[in-house]
Amino acid sequence: MTARTPGQDPVSAPSAADVDHSAAVTAAVVDGSVLTPGAPLRTAVFDAVRADRDGPVTHELIGLTGHHRPAVRRTALTLLTDLAFNGPPSWQGPIEAAAARLHDPDPDARRAAVRLLMRAGGTDRARTALDTHPDPATRIALADALLFHLPQTPCPPGPLRTDPLPDIRLAACIAELRAAPEEEWAALDAQAVAELAALSDRDAERARTLGGRWGDALSRQDRERHCYATATRLLTGVAGAHGRRVGVHLARRALQIWRAAPAALAPHLAALVRTAPPALRDLAVETLCASRTATRLAADDLAALLPTTHHPRSDTAWTITYALATVDDPRAAPSVHARLASGAPPAGAVAAVRGLLRSGTADAEQLAPFIRQLLRSGDSLSVLTATAMSDDLGPAAAACVPELIEALRTECALRDAQGTEWATRRELRLVTALGRIGAPAGAAVPLLERLTRESRQRAGYRALALSRITGERHFIDSALRFPSRVRRYVPDRSALFEWLLDHGGLTPEQSRQLRDLVFTRPGGMQVFGARAVWRNEGPAAAGELLAVLPQYLGDDLFGPVVMATLAAMGEHARPALPQLRALIDRRTRLPHHAGSDDADMNADEQLLEAARRTVAAVTA
Structure with a gap:
C-alpha cells in the first residue's frame, strides 16, 4: 500500500494486510507512536480505515478504548477522533465506544471520549448525552465541548x-x-x-x-x-x-x-x-x-518573598529569581549564583546571567567554575548553555579557554568523521565564545586556523574569532574577498564590518560591499548591517536607511535591533517617529506568534521598552 501526501511523491508504508494484525495496531497505540504525524504506520491505519470503515482495524481501536491503562485509552479515543474527520455523519462503532467511556475514571479520557462523540455522532448526539448523563464531570466536559469546541456551529x-x-x-x-x-x-x-x-x-x-x-x-x-x-x-x-x-x-x-x-x-x-x-x-x-x-x-514584594522560599532550587524561588534578573534587578544576583552553584542550569539561566551583566552584579569568579563544569559534561544542551554564558562574559571567561578548546576539538572530530559540510550550531557557538574572550584565548588560534567549515547563518565567523583574538585585520579582509556559497539568502556578516570599523575602518571596496549586502535585499543582514552603514557613512545614508528600517519595527526579533540603530542616528531618525509612536500608543499586544501567549506578551513588552528608549534618544 502507498501513502500519498498532496504535492509529494508516494512513499512506502506498511500494507493494509500488515496493519490488520492486532499486534501491530496495539503496539503503536500502546507506545503512542500512532499519533505521530507522517508516521508510516499511522498512514497505513488511515488507509485501512478508509478502505473499510468498520473493518478489523476499527474494531481493534475500539477494543483498545477499554484498555486498563488510561494513556492507551486516550490514544485510542484520540486516533478514532482523527479518523472521524471528513467521515460519514454517524459512525456507529466509535459512537458507542465514546458513549461507553463517558464515565471513564480518567478525566482526560472522558474529555477525549466527548470529542469523539461529537466528531462521530454530531452535536445532537452530544446534546442528548448532556441531557441524560448522570455524572456531573462528564456533563461538564460535554458542555465545554458544545460551547467552546465548535467554532463554526456552537451550541x-x-x-x-x-x-x-x-x-x-x-x-x-x-x-x-x-x-x-x-x-x-x-x-x-x-x-x-x-x-x-x-x-x-x-x-x-x-x-x-x-x-x-x-x-x-x-x-x-x-x-x-x-x-x-x-x-x-x-x-x-x-x-x-x-x-x-x-x-x-x-x-x-x-x-x-x-x-x-x-x-x-x-x-x-x-x-x-x-x-x-x-x-x-x-x-x-x-x-x-x-x-x-x-x-x-511588584518587585519589592517578589524580592521580599525570596528568603521565605527556603530551598534555592524550588520552582517558586527560580520563577522570582529569573523574573527579577531579566528586568535587571540587582537583588536577583545572590539567588542566581546560588542556583547555578547547586546543580544543572535551570531553564532561562542564560537570560538570567545576561540580566546580571546588565545590572553590573554578575560575579565572573563564581560563574567561571560553573561554565567549565558544563563544558566538561559533554551534554549537548549544557555545552550550548556554557558557550552562551562564556560569550556574554567575554574576557572575564578567560579561565574557561582550556575547556572551550577541548569541547571545540571534540565537536570538530565528530563532525569530520560524519563528513559534515557546514558548521553546526555548537561549533559556531564555541568559536564565537573563544573570539569574544579575545587575546587570552590565544591558545585556540592553531585549532581555529585549521577549521574549514563555514556557517549558513554567520559567514566569516571563524575569521572574526581569529581577528578578535589576534587583533589582526587580514583574517576578516580575506573572508570578505570571497563570496558565500549560500545562495538562498544573504548570511549575516555585520559583525565583520563592525569589527573593521573599530580597527581602522573600511576600505572603499568593503564600503561598497557593505552597501550591497544591506540594501540589495531584506532580511537579517539588512537589519544587523544597517548600524555599520550608519557608522561608516553617517547622515549621508540616513535617507536610505529610513526607507528600509521602519518595516521591521513591529518584529519581535528585528525590531529592537532596528530601534538601536535609529537611536544611534539621533535627530536624523526623526522621520521614523510617527511609526514609533504608533507602536507605543497601541492598547493591545502585538501578535508575534512567539510560541505561547506569555512569550508574545514578553516580546511585546521588550519591543515597547525599546521603542520608548528610541523615541527618547531621537527627541533628546
Whole structure:
C-alpha cells in the first residue's frame, strides 16, 4: 500500500494486510507512536480505515478504548477522533465506544471520549448525552465541548444558563458574553460571578481554563475596563477561594491581551503574594513574573518573598529569581549564583546571567567554575548553555579557554568523521565564545586556523574569532574577498564590518560591499548591517536607511535591533517617529506568534521598552 501526501511523491508504508494484525495496531497505540504525524504506520491505519470503515482495524481501536491503562485509552479515543474527520455523519462503532467511556475514571479520557462523540455522532448526539448523563464531570466536559469546541456551529448557550450544575451555567454565561449585546452585559456579569461563588469544583486546570475563556470573551467585546474590574473583584474574594484562583487566571489573560493591565492588576496580585495561602500565592507569583512590567511593579514584594522560599532550587524561588534578573534587578544576583552553584542550569539561566551583566552584579569568579563544569559534561544542551554564558562574559571567561578548546576539538572530530559540510550550531557557538574572550584565548588560534567549515547563518565567523583574538585585520579582509556559497539568502556578516570599523575602518571596496549586502535585499543582514552603514557613512545614508528600517519595527526579533540603530542616528531618525509612536500608543499586544501567549506578551513588552528608549534618544 502507498501513502500519498498532496504535492509529494508516494512513499512506502506498511500494507493494509500488515496493519490488520492486532499486534501491530496495539503496539503503536500502546507506545503512542500512532499519533505521530507522517508516521508510516499511522498512514497505513488511515488507509485501512478508509478502505473499510468498520473493518478489523476499527474494531481493534475500539477494543483498545477499554484498555486498563488510561494513556492507551486516550490514544485510542484520540486516533478514532482523527479518523472521524471528513467521515460519514454517524459512525456507529466509535459512537458507542465514546458513549461507553463517558464515565471513564480518567478525566482526560472522558474529555477525549466527548470529542469523539461529537466528531462521530454530531452535536445532537452530544446534546442528548448532556441531557441524560448522570455524572456531573462528564456533563461538564460535554458542555465545554458544545460551547467552546465548535467554532463554526456552537451550541446556543442560552438554555444552558439554567442547567442544574453551576459549572455549566457559568460556562454558558462566559460563552454568551462573547457576543451578547451591551444591554445584557450587566446581568451576564452578575450571574457569572454568582455561579462561580457557588462552585464546589477545586480543579486547578479548570480554573485556568475558566479564567482564560472569560478573558477571551471580554476581549472579543473590547471590554478592557470591565475585565479589570471583574478580575479585581475576584482577586479580593467576592466569589470565594476558588473564585480567587479563577481571578488570577483572568488577570493573567488580561496581562496577555492589554498593555495597561499590569498597572491595573499588579497591585491586587501583589496583595495575594503577601497574604494568600502558599498555593494561591505561588499562582499569583507565576502570573506577575510572566510579565516584565508586572514584575517591575511588584518587585519589592517578589524580592521580599525570596528568603521565605527556603530551598534555592524550588520552582517558586527560580520563577522570582529569573523574573527579577531579566528586568535587571540587582537583588536577583545572590539567588542566581546560588542556583547555578547547586546543580544543572535551570531553564532561562542564560537570560538570567545576561540580566546580571546588565545590572553590573554578575560575579565572573563564581560563574567561571560553573561554565567549565558544563563544558566538561559533554551534554549537548549544557555545552550550548556554557558557550552562551562564556560569550556574554567575554574576557572575564578567560579561565574557561582550556575547556572551550577541548569541547571545540571534540565537536570538530565528530563532525569530520560524519563528513559534515557546514558548521553546526555548537561549533559556531564555541568559536564565537573563544573570539569574544579575545587575546587570552590565544591558545585556540592553531585549532581555529585549521577549521574549514563555514556557517549558513554567520559567514566569516571563524575569521572574526581569529581577528578578535589576534587583533589582526587580514583574517576578516580575506573572508570578505570571497563570496558565500549560500545562495538562498544573504548570511549575516555585520559583525565583520563592525569589527573593521573599530580597527581602522573600511576600505572603499568593503564600503561598497557593505552597501550591497544591506540594501540589495531584506532580511537579517539588512537589519544587523544597517548600524555599520550608519557608522561608516553617517547622515549621508540616513535617507536610505529610513526607507528600509521602519518595516521591521513591529518584529519581535528585528525590531529592537532596528530601534538601536535609529537611536544611534539621533535627530536624523526623526522621520521614523510617527511609526514609533504608533507602536507605543497601541492598547493591545502585538501578535508575534512567539510560541505561547506569555512569550508574545514578553516580546511585546521588550519591543515597547525599546521603542520608548528610541523615541527618547531621537527627541533628546
